[in-house]
Amino acid sequence: MSFISKIRETLICLKAGRVTLPYPYQPRPAPEKFRGRPIFDASKCIGCAGCANNCPAREILVLDICQEIRILKYLGRRCTYCGRCADVCPENAITMSKDYETATNNIADIQQKLELFMSTCQRCGRCFKEPSPLEQLKLKGYRFDDLANERWIFKSKSYLDNFKVSDDIHIELD
Amino acid sequence: MNEGEIIKYLRNRFGNKIRRTDICRDRRFYINVDSDCLKDVCKVIFRDLDARFITSIGVDERQYNGGFLVAHNFAFDSWKLLCSLQTNVDGDSPSVQSITDIVPASNWAEREFRDLLGIEPVGHIYPKRLVLPDGWPDGVYPLRKDFPYDSVPEGFDENRSFKFDDAPPGCVVVPFGPFHPTLDEPAHFRLYVEGEMVRGCEYRGFMAHRGIEKLGESVLTYNEIPMAAERICGICGCVHNVAYAQAVENAVGIMPPPRSEYIRTIMLELERLHSHLLWVGLACHISGFDTLFMHCFRIREPVMWIAEKISGNRKTYALCLIGGVRWDITEELNQELREVIGKLETSWREVVKAVEKDSNLQKRTRGVGIADKKLVKESALLGPVARAAGVPIDSRRDHPYAAYNRVEFDVVVSDFCDVWGRLIVRMYEVFESIKIIRQCLQKIEPGSIQATITDEIPVGRFGMSSVEAPRGECHHFVITGENNRPRRWRVRAPTYQNLQGVPTMIKDQQLADMTLALASIDPCFSCTDRLETVDIKTGKVRVYSAKELETLFLWR
Amino acid sequence: MLTPEKSVFIAILLCLAGAVITAILRQRKLCGIVAFLITVATAIFIYYASFDVLINGHQKAVTFLSNKSLGFALRVFVDGLSAWFLILAATIAIPSMFFSIKYMEHYEDYNVSNYYPYILMFLAAMYGLLSTTDMMWFFFIFWQMMTISGFFLIRFERKNRANIKASNKFMIMMQIACFVTMLGAAMISGGEASLDNEKLLRYDFDAVQQHIGSLLTEKPTLSAMAFLMFLIGFGIKLGMWPFGKIWLPDAHPAAPSPVSAMLSGVMIKTGVYGIMRYFVWLVPPEKWQLFPSRYWGLIISLLGIITLLTGTAQALRQEQTKRLLAFHSIGQIGYILLGIGAAIALSYYSNPLALTLGAVAIAGALFHTFNHGLFKSLLFLNAGSILYRTNTQDLNKLGGLISIMPLTAITSFIASMSISGVPPLNGFASKWSIYVGAIQGGKFAPYLIPLGFIAIFTSGLTLASFIKFFGASFLSRKSAFVSEKTVKSELNWSMLLPQFLLAALCLFFGIFPYFGLVGIQSALKNSAAGFGNTFGGVNLFEGGALSGVGYNEGSFISPLMVVIALVLFSLLAILIMKLGRSEKRASNQWLCGYVVEDDAARYNAHNFYYQIKQIFKGSRKL
Amino acid sequence: MFRNFLLKMFPRSLWVYHANSGGCNGCDIEVLNVLTPYYDAERFGIKLVASPRHADVMLCQGPAMRSTAAALKRAYEAMPSPKIVFAIGSCACGGGIWHDLYNVIGPIERIVPVSYYIPGCPPRPEAILYGVALAMGLVDKKVIPTNLKQEELPIPRYHPEDLIQQESMPVYKKLEKV
């Protein structure tokens, strides 16, 4: 009997009551484990670029503007919030915050730029890479090692020149 | 029969045309055959041994052995076996016998490797462009290893338009999609409508073809791919995530710890819960019943919240890494989850009771989008669509993975064959999922959630994994490779097969039913991640003779 | 002194003379102009005669020729009823002929000497048929004149085999009708008589009228048979069910459009005239009780409803412009028959209210006859214009013509809305009278209520079919066929003018139905003896614009008030629209983004109303 | 005068059209979720409409794809102005994981002008509501770009000859190598 089931459905409706959350007027914190916007702690970062290496969206960009200064830029705009960067960071310099209210009218607002001071290897003159136990996968083939795939980190400059969206990795040398 | 018997049977029939066979653990086996008898072997496997077609895969192996590899994967559901039938193809002018006249379901898969790898399926019944965008130049194959993943080929023409077939006489074309309120995702259906009756359709989908496989083969590393796999589909992301991880684990023999398997099972079932509730809601929304839509979402919301609490995100759980999971279910979460599913069960039971008897809803769904057993076999339809047609296939039971062999559950089957049947199946599967989660929460073993991987992942191994997504079996095929990334990673989402059955389902249905029939497979076009055109001009399905198939079951 | 009869006779002679002249003349355009001028000239005579009758009352019949032995007499008589139909004929003829001048240019392969002589002869035949009182010989002569000229007009495009077939069908059906009607006349004639010292021959109408009383009492079966013969004969002519379908939908589309307009607007109306004349005006009021009006009313109104329903239901399936219109001619004839039937049925009751309602019904029938002539011929001219511009009658191929011929579209819109009975247009005014007559008449003859209701229901079907006609041809999206083959220009003024004239008349009689009804009132009053005259005795205007039934019992509509309200509220709507000062922007249609303006994606006429067409599938056999 | 008054009503009644140009569905579902009982965007006058003609707001999900770019542009053009475009999710905001793949053009701002970005993968319904509230002026923007700088350590440079002085800033001259 359709009629009875309609009444039943109506009852379900009424029984539930009004459940609407008063969200924008009252804050609604995210749960403990929530993977919101990653926050970079410049004071802890050692510039190992482990995060850049493990970011599926390849949106943590690293550029060495000179031997001592490494710029690490988190664009945010295509972040998948997977939390791998925080996972692999040996120094816990990245934390997945509970901040999700990141809507903006300018996408550049969510980027974070870290200017890191790198110590220099006495022998080759290049930046010193912290040998970190990034993860249990003991495999070769980090992008950093494989010259053909170094692009995420070191292609940055040309990337920046060619790209139409200039705020992607617009590094100011200030 | 078991693997050995099947291989023996095939050897008896084809002798040394069967070049090589590998039997792996986990009830998977690989057969390499001469390319000239591929079709015959397929016929034996598909027709005589009654296997279910899964997908076809093309692999560019030119840098290793100068040729291509073509694989047709089959599943022997009753014997709990997965089989990959492979053949090597010459590298210069790659072509392979098409099996579409024997296995109509391979239509898209073959066109896909034709598009992406340039392996020509000879004798394909409808060799039209499937995956690549309209403006893509001919002769450029993005999945070949020499194609840079981020380049746009010379000759890409944005203004080129797709050549559709002519509409049947007396029919008007109703364009449907890519931006249509029923389709949450881009896909274009060209419906041939007479008055209100849909007489046929041509599908131009794969608009969400983002090239994930290429990404996984050329850019991402083993442990980044799970995040990309998850984004193949936003609803059943965890399924892809788990399926990928399992495929790699299967290829190299990594054993994830039991606790992680339970956690995977729980998350998969949570995902099934939210997906089924979502689907029932959307089906109601499409039929104009917005209240039930709202209430399905209301009931579903706590599932999202608990998933967020467990994994840190409502949908993309980012759950798996190779050899384990990332998020643990603690004791408090365990308790909370029990409460949530307890409440869910009560409120869902009320809804099911009401909806079951709702003749208004039945009027809209009974007899709509008929997919019977024959169609299920021919088009290799999956999941609730198959189960609603009375075909009890369920990878969780047939090809157990994670902790599914340690829990008890029923495969819900209905034989309405129509949208109503699929509604019933999905509504009851919610209870099965709840049952599974309960058992898992009870049985979950303490221990590590991540296996320790000490060795590098070896190169050139094959791995297969079938995972039952809410909408059907999701199949991942992996060949491990160098540079910490797979050489080939092939995803076959359930929608890929189910969508091929849609044209038959909507034929001679009302326009209003078309949306429902389409929705009833729970289409997820991004899941397919590639595209094609289908057109069904005749709806009658006859099995056996290839000739008859060509004329009757016109997979144009 | 030019009596009405004489002037009608002159008009007939003029037409025949014109036929001869146009047959001699060779130039296409000159022929057209001559034919048009002659039509105007005849129309002046006709108008003179008709208005003379309507205003001053009818005079005596005039006999021009007589041969007693054969019963052969050309006795012309114009009374109110004839006058009303003559006005209709002349009013339709003028625009049709004017339209022809330009329209005939596109028949390059055909000679107009096969056209203008016949159409003038056709006109003469109709004038004659509407004014002769001879039920046998001159009826026969005029009928044959009309049939033969009609035959040649229908087969004008003789290269098309279908047209020849259609004309043959027309010929055969008309001959049967002629024979049947004459048989009826033979059965009913009761011998010679005299009227006002004038000897009347045996088959003269007035003579029959004098004898009808005795015939009805003495030989009821024979007289019933005779009336049945009339019904069948004229029924064939006016396309009544079950005869209409046989010839009408083929003949109308086959003929050139102005002829279709004349065929549908005037020629089939001679059938209406015949039915009215023989069923309502033949039996004198004092003998009316002898006439089984109860049964004839039932039969005619039932036949009317069946005609209405079957015609309209089949029209719904049509995809050819003129064929669709032709089926609607059948349908609309149903309304007229319903009005006549209701009037006859109600005339049985001696109650003054019944009589009044009968008068309303027959006034509605007469008014609808006139209005149908206006809008249907306008629609045929529209169809002709489309044909002229695009060379097709196929609605599936058409679309978006409004941007090519906006003015034609306006007239076509008015005509389509008018035939669907949308207020405030003339179709509504006349249908309203028929509904009121029928439904209110249900107090006396209860079966009339459901019949009236079916008529309302059918007007929905009519609307559906004209939404399709107008929408698929003028609105919708421009088809590839139209944009390829069509010159982007409006029609010549000489083709537009007649359409606008007719459209203006549609609007005028819609907003001021008063003028039409005044004409009908005096037509009824001034008609010669017969029950129709009795209807004329009822005041249709007592208490209000249209209330014939007393203010408290009847109805009252004021189309003018509706128009004023519509205009007023439209102004309000425009004001609201202007309030936000929103900008306008032209854009392409939204087809879900992927395809753009695909011709295959044009929802054409074939696809409209699929479900309803399924329901009315069976109507094809009716 | 009236127009100004009516313009004030505009944010109170936003009809949204939702266009997925090739995303994974996740954001779609969350957008639908925003309309459901717990979040109920309708209390802000937000209504999901079926045709872009009726829409004030286009909610874009998914990256700009080569296969749908034209359609997306058409959808945008089909909307009557004033119109707002929301880019929802990582794919729409930045192109997602596949931002540089052969079939992906990138963020949708390359196709249509975007007014508001709601990052997240997928964003929580609350985040979408927040974005909507931001567009309506109910809340303030919370994010600003951060530039952090480690303090420069006084370690002597090993190859001072490679350094060139540029406006008081030391720059490594082999920069083009990187």
Next chain:
Amino acid sequence: MMIKILSALTNVVIVLAVAPLIEGIMRKITARIQSRQGPPILQPYYDLMKLLIKEDIESGESPSMQRFSAIMAFASALTVVALLPLGFGYGLSSHTDIILTIYLLTFCGVCTLIAGLAAGSTYSLVGISREMMLMIPLEPILAVALIIAATNSGSFKLDAVLNGSIYNSPGIFPISSIIILVIILASFQAYAQRVPFDISEAETEIMDGPLVEYSGPKLALFKYSRMIRLVIYCALFIGLFVPWGSNLMFPFGFLIFWFKVLLLVLLVTVVAATHARYRIDQAINYFAIMLLVSFFALALASIGL
């Protein structure tokens, strides 16, 4: 006459003011049924006002026809309002009759049809084809109700018909009136163009059907006229079947009338919220049965039952 015109104008003004409010109430009730907070009750006003400033997109062959149909849809709806008794006064109802009312209501519908045709989009044409198919049985059903009332009251005039005279049948018990009351109630959703009979607009299939191409002020007029039509059908229903109390002194009759409208709207909303949309063939079969039954009722009425 002056008073009649004044009261008609007052009716028009009241309906113009109240129609969006009723829509707002409907949306609120729907939201409540769906466990939501729902939009503010004044939301439809905001919607309409917003639409007025939106760009007016003109697609298709004939923008002028589109504008004409929008204006006429609004004007014809208001014309009907001016002719109806709406609680505040009888308006011009003594100057019109049921046939004119039915046809004017049809004309309102026709304007939507013309709008859909003028837009020329495939979806709008599917939509108008559906809407027309629904109108074919619907208008006659309403006509039957009015005709039964007319036969019972002996007059076609609207003020006489909308006075509860439908129950004044010459027989002992007004069987036909009760039948038609049930039928009209069972098809009221279709008059209100709400689920399950909003097939012509089916958002998820053909994207609002006839209005798919409309934007800006034209859409506002269509939406407004749709709201007004709901009030019209409510008023017709109330006038035909539950007229009691509306004749009372000024504030009472007025309030009682709108109270009844609210009750009817509540019913419509609840039914709309708990049903799935029917398919066009199901709806047509449904209304074909309704039409046959109402024809039977009419036949009963014509013999005085």
